[in-house]
Amino acid sequence: MSTKEGKRGRVCQECGRVIPRGRKDKRFCSATCKNRWHYREEGWLKGVKTKIVRTLDRNRAILDKLLQEGVTSIEIPDLAQMGYNFDCVTSYHRVRNHDEYRCYDIKYYMSGSRVFRIMRHLFPPQPSVSSDP
Numbered sequence: 001m002s003t004k005e006g007k008r009g010r011v012c013q014e015c016g017r018v019i020p021r022g023r024k025d026k027r028f029c030s031a032t033c034k035n036r037w038h039y040r041e042e043g044w045l046k047g048v049k050t051k052i053v054r055t056l057d058r059n060r061a062i063l064d065k066l067l068q069e070g071v072t073s074i075e076i077p078d079l080a081q082m083g084y085n086f087d088c089v090t091s092y093h094r095v096r097n098h099d100e101y102r103c104y105d106i107k108y109y110m111s112g113s114r115v116f117r118i119m120r121h122l123f124p125p126q127p128s129v130s131s132d133p
């Protein structure tokens, strides 16, 4: 946090004006400035989150398409060419000297040049078999 405090007192984080004495939150000169600042910060974070979720969704769609085509191994540059973003995964594990990555319900292993053993590790729940109507 970088609330500047000069000789004249603290300065508003939003507009840079000197904050009147006696305010409880000393970061802003007014409620309007406080609201503006939070709106901008939250808007920025929302944008970051949306971008990550979209990238994850695209990555999953690419992996899903490969699985539907029966592809379980692919060269890294080929996967990158399809638009896969290697920076976005939902988890990473080190499993017996292999790097295992997960993108939602699909996992894969990665060596220096290849992505291999692409497979689903989570499956949708099956409709429960019941004799009741």
Ligand SMILES: [Zn+2]
Residues within 6 Å of the ligand: 012, 013, 014, 015, 016, 017, 028, 029, 030, 033
């Ligand atoms: Zn202000």
